[in-house]
Amino acid sequence: MNLKNILEAFRKKGHRLTKTRKAMVRVFLHNNRPLSAADINSRLEHLAVTVNKTTIYREIDFLKKERFIREIELGDGMKRYELWPDDHHHHLICVECNSVKCIDMEHCLVNEEKKISEKNNFMIMEHSLKFFGLCAKCQ
Amino acid sequence: MNLKNILEAFRKKGHRLTKTRKAMVRVFLHNNRPLSAADINSRLEHLAVTVNKTTIYREIDFLKKERFIREIELGDGMKRYELWPDDHHHHLICVECNSVKCIDMEHCLVNEEKKISEKNNFMIMEHSLKFFGLCAKCQ
DNA sequence: CTTGCAAATGCAACTCAGTTGCATTATTAT
DNA sequence: ATAATAATGCAACTGAGTTGCATTTGCAAG
Numbered sequence: 311m312n313l314k315n316i317l318e319a320f321r322k323k324g325h326r327l328t329k330t331r332k333a334m335v336r337v338f339l340h341n342n343r344p345l346s347a348a349d350i351n352s353r354l355e356h357l358a359v360t361v362n363k364t365t366i367y368r369e370i371d372f373l374k375k376e377r378f379i380r381e382i383e384l385g386d387g388m389k390r391y392e393l394w395p396d397d398h399h400h401h402l403i404c405v406e407c408n409s410v411k412c413i414d415m416e417h418c419l420v421n422e423e424k425k426i427s428e429k430n431n432f433m434i435m436e437h438s439l440k441f442f443g444l445c446a447k448c449q
Numbered sequence: 450m451n452l453k454n455i456l457e458a459f460r461k462k463g464h465r466l467t468k469t470r471k472a473m474v475r476v477f478l479h480n481n482r483p484l485s486a487a488d489i490n491s492r493l494e495h496l497a498v499t500v501n502k503t504t505i506y507r508e509i510d511f512l513k514k515e516r517f518i519r520e521i522e523l524g525d526g527m528k529r530y531e532l533w534p535d536d537h538h539h540h541l542i543c544v545e546c547n548s549v550k551c552i553d554m555e556h557c558l559v560n561e562e563k564k565i566s567e568k569n570n571f572m573i574m575e576h577s578l579k580f581f582g583l584c585a586k587c588q
Numbered sequence: 589c590t591t592g593c594a595a596a597t598g599c600a601a602c603t604c605a606g607t608t609g610c611a612t613t614a615t616t617a618t
Numbered sequence: 619a620t621a622a623t624a625a626t627g628c629a630a631c632t633g634a635g636t637t638g639c640a641t642t643t644g645c646a647a648g
Contacts, residue, residue: 326615326624362627367606383524388605402571413565426552426580432541434582441565443574465595465644501598506635
C-alpha cells in the first residue's frame with residue numbers, strides 16, 4: 311500500500327492525478343490517524359500545497375468513494391477521516407489533549423451483537439466504540 | 450421521578466419555574482429517547498409553547514448542568530439530549546429511518562476496559578457504543 | 589399587593605464546518 | 619497540439635449552535 315500504487319490505481323480507473331490528490335494521499339499515508347479537514351489543510355501547507363477548502367472537501371468525498379479513507383465522528387463537532395482500515399479497530403480519545411489513538415479489537419463484540427440482534431429484532435450492520443479518558447501524557 | 454418533584458427540586462435550589470423550563474422537563478419525561486434541539490422545539494409547539502431557539506439552547510445547558518439530561522452524539526451532525534440515565538445503556542440507530550432505541554448493557558466492557566487501559570497506559574473514564582443497522586420496521 | 593432584583597428571554601448578528609453554482613483551469617487520451 | 623471533461627477557485631450560501639445586549643418575568647421580602 312504505497313503512494314505510487316495507489317495513485318496508479320486511481321489513474322487506471324480514469325481519475326486524474328492532480329497535485330491536491332497526490333498530496334492528500336501522501337498526507338493520509340504519512341499520518342495514520344483520524345484527521346479533520348483543518349488538519350488536512352495544515353498538512354498540505356507543510357507540503358507547500360495551497361488549496362481551497364472546497365477542494366479539500368471534494369477530495370475527501372472522492373477518497374471516501376474510492377474507499378481509501380472513511381469518515382468517523384469523535385463527538386467534537388468536526389468530522390474526521392482515517393485510512394480505510396484493514397483491521398477492525400476503535401479509538402482512545404484523550405479528553406485533555408484531544409489526541410486519538412487507534413486500538414485493535416479482534417472478534418470485538420460478536421457475541422454481544424448476536425444477543426442484541428435477537429433480543430431487539432434489530433439487524434446490526436456495524437458498531438462504533440470510543441473510549442474517553444486520559445492518555446499517558448495527560449494523566 | 451415525576452414532573453412536580455423535579456420542578457420543586459429546581460425551585461428549592463433557587464431556579465425559576467418558567468413556562469419554558471416546565472414545558473421542557475415535561476417533554477423529556479414524556480419522550481424517553483434522544484431528542485435534538487429541533488425535536489424539542491416541535492414538541493414544545495405541540496404544547497403551545499413558543500420559544501426562541503436561543504432559549505432552547507440555554508435551557509438545554511441548564512438541564513445538563515442540573516444533570517437532568519445528558520448530551521450524546523449519534524453522528525448525524527446534530528447533538529441529541531436524553532434523560533440522565535440511571536442505568537448504563539447504549540443505542541441502536543436505524544440507518545434507514547434514524548430512529549434510536551436505548552438498550553441496557555450491565556457490566557458492559559469492564560474486562561475489556563481493564564485490558565485496554567493496561568496495554569495502552571490510557572485511563573479510561575467512559576465509553577460510547579453505538580450499533581448501526583436496521584430496526585424491525587425497516588428490515 | 590407592590591416592589592426590587594437577578595434570572596430568564598428575545599432578537600439580531602455572529603461563528604464555524606461544510607455545501608453549492610458557476611465560470612475557469614488543468615490533466616489526459618487521441 | 620487539441621478537445622473533452624475532471625478538477626479547481628471563488629463567492630455566496632446553509633444549518634447548528636453561540637453571543638451581546640436590552641427587555642421581561644418569577645419570586646422573595648416588605
